Amino acid sequence: RAARPAQHEGAVARRLWVNPANKVCADCGAASPEWASVNLLVVICDACAGQHRSLGINVSKVRSLKMDSKVWTNPLIQMENVALRAVPVLWP
Ligand SMILES: [Zn+2]
Numbered sequence: 001r002a003a004r005p006a007q008h009e010g011a012v013a014r015r016l017w018v019n020p021a022n023k024v025c026a027d028c029g030a031a032s033p034e035w036a037s038v039n040l041l042v043v044i045c046d047a048c049a050g051q052h053r054s055l056g057i058n059v060s061k062v063r064s065l066k067m068d069s070k071v072w073t074n075p076l077i078q079m080e081n082v083a084l085r086a087v088p089v090l091w092p
Pocket of ligand 1: 027
């Protein structure tokens with residue numbers, strides 16, 4: 001089977017990064033985070049994704065913006081964007 005076109009890779013990340021709040025990790029402020037918790041509705045970096053995973057799936061459901069493209073339905077992407085506008089971001 002043919003591989004997905006390369007331009008599909010990262011499409012979810014690009015759509016979330018449209019929101020400036022999603023351009024940095026919600027936990028540590030690292031730039032261009034490529035992971036997200038789909039129940040906490042935060043975008044997080046590689047290192048913080050590992051920490052979220054260690055908390056367990058019932059605390060935080062971590063998904064990759066680049067590899068788990070199937071979980072990223074339009075409603076979920078909208079929820080991530082809207083939630084992060086509504087929630088105040090604590091800047092370091
Ligand atoms: Zn982080």
